[in-house]
Amino acid sequence: MLKAMFIFEAFESFSDNQRVIRLRECQEIQKQVIQCQREEEQRKQHEAERLKKLHEEQKVKSDTSNRSRLRFASIWKKSANKKNDGESQPTQSDSSTLQSETHETKHENVDNNRVTSTQSSSLSCSNISQDDVWACRALALQCGNELISLNDCFKRRHETDEKISCSNEQDILGMCVSKNASALESRLKERQYAARKKKATLSDEKIQ
Secondary structure, three states, rough: OOHHHHHHHHHHHHHHHHHHHHHHHHHHHHHHHHHHHHHHHHHHHHHHHHHHHHHHHHHHHHHHHHHHHHHHHHHHHHHHHHOOOOOOOOOOHHHHHHHHHHHHHHHHHHHHHHHHEEEEEEOOOOOOOHHHHHHHHHHHOOOOOHHHHHHHHHHHHOOOOOOOOOOOHHHHHHHHHHHHHHHHHHHHHHHHHHHHHHHHHHHHHHHH
16 A cells, blocks of 8 residues: 555656646747747837838839929920921930939839838748647646647637637636646645655754
8 A cells, every 4th residue: 555655656746747847848938939929029110110211212212203204204395396396306315314214213113012022021920829838838737638628619610600709618728727737836845845854854863
């Protein structure tokens, strides 16, 4: 009987130590989630500032381009009037200026495409989320069945058009995690107390 009890206590102690190790791994996942969220917020802020700057630059280029179009429209109009009057075609200077304007217009279109492409692209955060932290803790604290029930509920809600509530499954999982975490903490404290008491007893025996 004593041997069986000793074996049980040793197995329980080993299992609890494994749970503690897994819970530490869950803490590392939690840190990754927090870091990921922080980096995502910074990325969004930098992206918004960059797009704002691009749009401001694009507006300046657009205004300049519009003024240039008006100027060259006037040049061609004058040239057309001269042609009708039997005078010469637009000068080489006018042609060079027009080519420059055409180049600016093409450059403007490239910039527009670049802005649109930047807006459509999005960098996602890491694939881990707070749900992964909960799943890790649930498995570490022997709440696997409750976790499966919650996942099944989410799956049914996703596969059907019905508005299925999974709050009951979430509450059950939360209670299981809290209850088992409290029980684990109590067992660890009891073992620490027993270990200190045993150490003190051995110390007293050596003194005697």
